Each structure stands twice: as structure tokens, then as C-alpha cells.
Amino acid sequence: MLSHLRAELVLAARILMRQPGFWVPTILFPAMLYSFFGASMAEGPAGIYALASFAVYAVVGVGFYQFGVSVAQDRETPFVLWQRSLPGAQWVGWAARIVVAMVVVLAAVGMVLLAGRWIGGVIPGRGETMRLLVACALVSVPSVLMGIALGSAVSARAAVPLSNLLFLPLAYLGGLWMPPALLPDSVAAISVWTPTRAMGEIAWAAIDGRAMPGRYLALLAGWTLLAIALTALAQARHRRAMFG
Amino acid sequence: MLQAIEARGLAKRFGAVTAVEGVDLTLAPGEALGLLGPNGAGKSTLLSLVTGLRPADRGEIRIFGHPAGSEAARKSMGLTPQSAAFPPQITPRELIAYASARHGKRPDTDRLLTAFGLQRLIDRRMAGFSGGEVRRVALALAFCGAPRLAVVDEPTTGLDAATQEAFQSLARDYVASGGAMLLTSHHWDEIEAICDRLTMIDRGQRVLDGTLAEMRATMRINRISLVVDGAAPDWLPAPDTDGRRHLESADSDAVVTRLVREGVGFRDLLIHPLALKDILAHLRHEV
Ligand SMILES: Nc1ncnc2c1ncn2[C@@H]1O[C@H](COP(=O)(O)OP(=O)(O)OP(=O)(O)O)[C@@H](O)[C@H]1O
Numbered sequence: 248m249l250s251h252l253r254a255e256l257v258l259a260a261r262i263l264m265r266q267p268g269f270w271v272p273t274i275l276f277p278a279m280l281y282s283f284f285g286a287s288m289a290e291g292p293a294g295i296y297a298l299a300s301f302a303v304y305a306v307v308g309v310g311f312y313q314f315g316v317s318v319a320q321d322r323e324t325p326f327v328l329w330q331r332s333l334p335g336a337q338w339v340g341w342a343a344r345i346v347v348a349m350v351v352v353l354a355a356v357g358m359v360l361l362a363g364r365w366i367g368g369v370i371p372g373r374g375e376t377m378r379l380l381v382a383c384a385l386v387s388v389p390s391v392l393m394g395i396a397l398g399s400a401v402s403a404r405a406a407v408p409l410s411n412l413l414f415l416p417l418a419y420l421g422g423l424w425m426p427p428a429l430l431p432d433s434v435a436a437i438s439v440w441t442p443t444r445a446m447g448e449i450a451w452a453a454i455d456g457r458a459m460p461g462r463y464l465a466l467l468a469g470w471t472l473l474a475i476a477l478t479a480l481a482q483a484r485h486r487r488a489m490f491g
Numbered sequence: 492m493l494q495a496i497e498a499r500g501l502a503k504r505f506g507a508v509t510a511v512e513g514v515d516l517t518l519a520p521g522e523a524l525g526l527l528g529p530n531g532a533g534k535s536t537l538l539s540l541v542t543g544l545r546p547a548d549r550g551e552i553r554i555f556g557h558p559a560g561s562e563a564a565r566k567s568m569g570l571t572p573q574s575a576a577f578p579p580q581i582t583p584r585e586l587i588a589y590a591s592a593r594h595g596k597r598p599d600t601d602r603l604l605t606a607f608g609l610q611r612l613i614d615r616r617m618a619g620f621s622g623g624e625v626r627r628v629a630l631a632l633a634f635c636g637a638p639r640l641a642v643v644d645e646p647t648t649g650l651d652a653a654t655q656e657a658f659q660s661l662a663r664d665y666v667a668s669g670g671a672m673l674l675t676s677h678h679w680d681e682i683e684a685i686c687d688r689l690t691m692i693d694r695g696q697r698v699l700d701g702t703l704a705e706m707r708a709t710m711r712i713n714r715i716s717l718v719v720d721g722a723a724p725d726w727l728p729a730p731d732t733d734g735r736r737h738l739e740s741a742d743s744d745a746v747v748t749r750l751v752r753e754g755v756g757f758r759d760l761l762i763h764p765l766a767l768k769d770i771l772a773h774l775r776h777e778v
């Protein structure tokens with residue numbers, strides 16, 4: 248079991264690390280966007296909320312891209328089929344990929360924190376940082392599940408453009424790029440139903456040390472269940488297509 | 492003795508396509524079984540049932556007594572799929588280490604390197620590997636867990652002649668040392684070189700099954716060919732475009748005696764036992 252997990256971790260990490268074109272932008276992009284827009288838009292005490300927003304944006308990005316795209320690409324490849332013929336449980340491979348994704352999330356969030364310090368002049372306290380990291384870890388679970396749903400539902404070719412199409416508007420609608428208060432009214436009405444808004448609210452509450460907002464926890468749980476249901480449906484469809 | 496494979500009444504459909512229909516298979520340790528059949532006959536589908544990659548619609552499969560696809564079955568088995576592809580970022584050495592770890596074994600890289608001629612490739616990332624190079628890696632991976640059963644789907648397709656021969660001799664050694672091998676092939680000579688037994692399937696059904704020795708014994712037919720100068724007796728067939736007359740007989744001695752007795756002016760006489768391919772054609776004709 249342990250040697251299996253180690254082998255999967257090494258394999259997943261090697262495959263990822265040897266594609267710098269993939270992980271470098273994933274890690275740098277949120278920090279870059281924060282530096283260009285987030286840092287200047289929210290000055291003073293609001294600055295820390297912008298920091299939290301872009302940290303959440305980084306988490307959602309890894310969930311959508313690393314999982315959405317890789318799940319679609321890996322489905323039914325000869326390599327994955329061959330792996331299934333080897334001894335050992337299938338979930339170990341998934342666990343390894345999630346661990347590797349967590350490392351990437353941590354790096355991306357870390358870059359946002361560094362950009363906050365150097366460019367935004369925002370230095371969260373130790374408690375705030377810890378709570379923000381916990382919120383990011385919490386939010387990464389629905390992100391990954393939504394990525395898996397996306398990757399299960401569509402072909403590998405469609406996964407990249409589709410995750411762009413969903414991810415970028417969702418980040419905007421959810422108030423991750425600019426505070427929800429600054430969103431036009433029509434957008435604000437949609438915003439309160441998006442999963443990204445729920446994730447943002449959770450992170451902002453964490454910064455303040457407030458109780459998690461119940462409405463948004465429920466909303467996020469709803470989206471997560473929807474993602475799980477979509478995954479189950481799509482997987483059943485693939486199984487039928489493959490197993491006859 | 493516990494069979495490496497024991498399968499009864501296997502059936503598998505894909506929508507309207509019946510890929511496998513009521514096939515029985517047995518394979519003992521120390522034996523090699525060749526699966527033959529035209530494209531689309533159901534060979535690869537049958538292997539996917541045996542390896543547990545797909546569930547059978549009907550029938551039962553045991554691998555050393557364990558259900559196909561179970562942990563115990565996967566532990567005792569190594570697979571080379573018909574179409575193999577690997578992540579381009581990874582090297583063969585890393586793949587061998589990975590597969591060995593999943594089998595809970597120490598990688599025996601040196602032995603696999605020489606067996607499959609991978610020395611120069613071992614530390615290169617697989618992006619840009621040629622078809623035959625990928626094939627060699629796929630074959631080496633089937634053997635990294637020291638399996639008791641090797642399942643190889645068209646092992647030597649795309650390999651150069653030297654590597655084909657190397658694989659055949661490795662396969663014979665593997666079987667001689669007690670390994671069980673199930674292989675598919677479109678090369679008759681490969682089946683003859685490696686297998687003790689063959690099963691022929693067509694449109695998902697088993698049409699022929701037996702040991703090569705039995706098949707040869709029941710088909711003791713020789714193929715005779717010769718050139719006749721001048722008049723030929725009626726019982727000889729007309730010459731082919733190459734000018735030679737070809738006939739088959741279970742008693743080639745009698746044919747030659749008759750030619751001499753009747754004073755036929757023949758030359759360039761050739762007598763060959765039937766090739767496996769022709770034996771199978773005869774046997775299938777009789778079925
Ligand atoms: N996933 C699938 N979906 C639908 N049909 C399939 C699937 N896999 C195989 N088939 C069909 O089942 C039949 C058997 O295919 P299979 O791959 O087992 O043939 P094969 O004997 O291995 O042929 P080849 O010599 O070309 O490798 C074919 O008619 C094929 O089209």
C-alpha cells in the first residue's frame with residue numbers, strides 16, 4: 248500500500264513537473280492577476296479581502312484545470328487501461344493526484360500571499376493566514392469535484408476551452424476579481440447563486456474570523472452534490488460505451 | 492493442478508456487435524496458448540475479459556483459482572495490450588520501477604533491459620519513441636512483476652526481425668520455466684515457435700482448438716510440386732503460371748512411385764509438409 252502510494256505520487260509529480268508549460272502559469276497566473284488588478288482595486292483594510300479572493304481564484308483554477316482537463320485526457324487512454332491491470336486499488340492513484348494538486352494549490356496561494364506582501368502591501372497576520380489556508384483547503388474539495396465532473400462530462404478536446412468558458416466568467420460573477428459590492432446590479436443578482444461566490448464568502452468570513460455563512464455553505468454543498476451526480480451519470484455513460 | 496486460466500461460456504456484446512460468444516479457455520502453467528483469428532474476431536476482447544479490464548456478460552473466469560480482475564488475479568499476471576501508449580514525460584526505467592512497485596517487487600531492470608534491447612532507451616523520455624520502441628517497453632512491462640501468467644496481445648507487431656526472435660526465445664524460456672502465456676498473433680510462424688496449443692476464433696466463436704502436435708498428426712499431408720517435360724498423365728493437375736504442378740497427398744511416397752512407374756518425365760521435385768496455416772485451413776474445412 249505505502250509503496251504503491253509512493254509510486255503513484257512519484258509518477259504524478261514527474262508527469263506534472265515535466266510539463267512546466269502547464270504548472271508555471273497555474274502557479275503564477277493568480278498572483279499576476281492579483282498584482283495587476285486586485286492590489287490596486289482594494290486599498291486599505293479592504294486589501295486583505297482582495298488577497299483572499301485571488302487565493303480562492305488560485306484554488307478553483309487548479310481544481311478546474313488540473314482535474315477537469317486531466318480527467319478528460321486520461322479517460323480510457325491505453326495507459327490508464329494498462330494501469331488498471333496492475334495490482335493495487337484504483338483510489339490510490341486518485342489520492343496521489345489530489346496530493347500533487349494540493350501542492351500546486353499551496354504554491355499558487357503562496358505566490359498570491361507573496362504578491363500581497365510585495366505589491367499590495369497587504370500582510371495578513373498569522374491567525375488570518377492560517378484561517379485563509381484552512382478556507383482554501385475546504386474550498387479545494389468542491390473545486391476538484393467540479394473539475395472531475397467537467398472532465399467526466401466532456402471530451403478531452405472540449406475540456407480546455409470549456410473550463411475557460413466556465414472558469415473565467417465564474418471567477419468574475421463570484422466577485423473574485425472585484426468585490427461583489429462593485430458588481431453591476433444584474434450581475435450581482437446572479438452572483439449570489441454561483442459556487443465561486445460561495446467560496447469567496449467562505450474565505451472572507453475566514454479572514455474576519457466570522458462564523459461560516461450558512462447560506463453559502465448550503466449553496467456550495469448543493470453545487471458539490473450536483474457535480475457528484477453529474478460525475479456519476481457521465482461515468483455510467485462511459486462504462487456503457489466501453490463495456491457494452 | 493490449478494489452471495492458470497479456466498474460463499467457461501464467456502460472452503461479451505458491444506451494443507449490436509457480438510464480440511465473444513460462448514468461448515471456453517483453459518491454460519495450464521508451463522504452457523503457451525495462441526489465439527488466432529481474423530481482424531475483429533474477438534481476440535482482444537477475450538483478453539480484456541481474462542485480464543478483468545472488462546466484465547463478461549456471461550460466463551466465468553478463474554485466474555489461478557481467483558476471479559478475473561481480483562487483486563490476487565492481477566498480482567499473478569502481466570499484460571501487454573494491443574495498443575500501448577505511455578505518458579511522454581516518463582522514461583522506461585521510471586515505468587519499470589512504477590510497475591514493479593505496484594507488484595510489490597524490486598525492479599529487475601538489468602534483465603529486462605537486455606531481454607528487450609532497451610539499453611539505449613532506458614533513460615530517455617518516451618516522447619518521440621518509435622512504434623517498435625514503445626512496443627519493446629510494453630513487452631518489458633508485462634514481465635516486471637515476475638508474473639505466473641503473461642497475457643500478450645500481438646506481442647511482436649511492429650518489431651524488427653531481431654527483436655521478434657529475441658521475444659520468441661524469451662517466451663520459450665518463460666514457458667519452459669513454468670510460466671503460462673496467452674498470446675494473440677497474426678504470424679503463423681510465431682505461433683509455431685512459441686505455442687503448444689492454439690485456439691482459433693472467428694466472429695466471437697471458437698472454431699478450432701487443439702495442440703499443434705495433434706493437429707500435425709491428424710494432418711499428415713504433404714504438398715508436392717514438380718515440373719513435367721513432355722506429356723503428363725491425366726491424374727496430375729495442370730501446371731500453374733510458374734510452370735509447376737502442385738498436388739497434396741497423405742502418401743507422397745505412393746505418388747513418387749507412381750510417377751516413376753508410369754515413366755513420367757519429371758524434374759525439380761519438391762515435397763513439403765503442410766504449413767500450419769494450411770493445416771488449419773484443412774481442419775476448418777472439415778469442421
Ligand atoms: N469498445 C468497443 N465498442 C464497440 N465495439 C467493440 C469494442 N471493442 C471491440 N469491439 C468490436 O468487437 C469485435 C471484436 O473486436 P476485437 O478487438 O476483440 O477483435 P480482434 O480479434 O482483437 O481483432 P484484431 O486482430 O484486429 O486485433 C469487433 O467487431 C469490434 O469492432
Ligand SMILES: [Mg+2]
Pocket residue numbers: 534535536573644
Ligand atoms: Mg486485437
